[in-house]
Amino acid sequence: KAGVTQTPRYLIKTRGQQVTLSCSPISGHRSVSWYQQTPGQGLQFLFEYFSETQRNKGNFPGRFSGRQFSNSRSEMNVSTLELGDSALYLCASSLGDSPYNEQFFGPGTRLTVL
Amino acid sequence: AQSVSQHNHHVILSEAASLELGCNYSYGGTVNLFWYVQYPGQHLQLLLKYFSGDPLVKGIKGFEAEFIKSKFSFNLRKPSVQWSDTAEYFCAVNAASSGDKLTFGTGTRLAVRP
Numbered sequence: 001k002a003g004v005t006q007t008p009r010y011l012i013k014t015r016g017q018q019v020t021l022s023c024s025p026i027s028g029h030r031s032v033s034w035y036q037q038t039p040g041q042g043l044q045f046l047f048e049y050f051s052e053t054q055r056n057k058g059n060f061p062g063r064f065s066g067r068q069f070s071n072s073r074s075e076m077n078v079s080t081l082e083l084g085d086s087a088l089y090l091c092a093s094s095l096g097d098s099p100y101n102e103q104f105f106g107p108g109t110r111l112t113v114l
Numbered sequence: 115a116q117s118v119s120q121h122n123h124h125v126i127l128s129e130a131a132s133l134e135l136g137c138n139y140s141y142g143g144t145v146n147l148f149w150y151v152q153y154p155g156q157h158l159q160l161l162l163k164y165f166s167g168d169p170l171v172k173g174i175k176g177f178e179a180e181f182i183k184s185k186f187s188f189n190l191r192k193p194s195v196q197w198s199d200t201a202e203y204f205c206a207v208n209a210a211s212s213g214d215k216l217t218f219g220t221g222t223r224l225a226v227r228p
Contacts, residue, residue, distance in 0.1 A: 004157075005171050031213070031214050033214050033215070033216070035216075035218075037228070039118075042204075042218055042220040042221055043204065043206075043215060043216075043218035043221075044218075045217065047213050048213050048215055050213065050214075055213045055214075056212060056213045056214070058215070089130040090158065092158075092214070092216075095213055096213075096214060099146060099165075099208065099210050099211075099213070100146070100161070100165050101214070102160055103214055103216065104160075105150075105157050105158040105159070106157065106178070107157050108157075
């Protein structure tokens with residue numbers, strides 16, 4: 001069974017640009033969650049999508065947005081990039097239909113903002 | 115809102131030493147508890163989880179954790195560490211009513227000397 005895949009793996013952008021990251025969940029998984037990982041703040045929850053609907057949202061500014069498609073693939077978008085957005089962005093998927101589902105993490109996309 | 119604190123940021127041990135990593139959480143309701151591990155250059159992966167029942171849970175690679183409800187703690191233990199246990203360890207909680215949203219601690223970097 002293929003794991004969670006994220007593209008691209010590495011990205012370099014400049015301040016003010018926007019970026020779109022993609023996540024393909026494990027086949028059959030309907031929930032996709034996004035996390036930001038930085039050395040200073042650790043792992044912070046961005047949002048969760050389940051069956052194309054945002055089910056949970058973290059405390060990030062509106063520049064961070066996401067969506068989920070009917071095949072459960074998800075994208076997250078960051079507009080007007082700031083230096084502080086440099087981070088590893090992790091995606092996790094689960095079946096999503098129970099609080100006892102295990103989440104599986106992808107390798108992440110490392111975003112560098114110059 | 116839930117929060118998680120991990121007491122040790124960096125731990126250095128020699129092989130065969132015993133390990134205990136502390137984790138305390140703050141949340142008034144029912145929680146699910148997790149320990150994740152991130153080996154160098156690898157994905158986050160689940161070590162073990164607690165949902166209900168026996169408060170002593172066993173995970174992969176000889177790890178175990180004990181949930182002590184009165185202390186809001188979920189400490190990770192391993193009787194004898196190996197060099198291959200060198201990794202970063204994250205404690206996480208999920209409020210039973212909040213979908214897949216995980217709140218992570220800041221992580222503990224474990225270095226095991228051969």
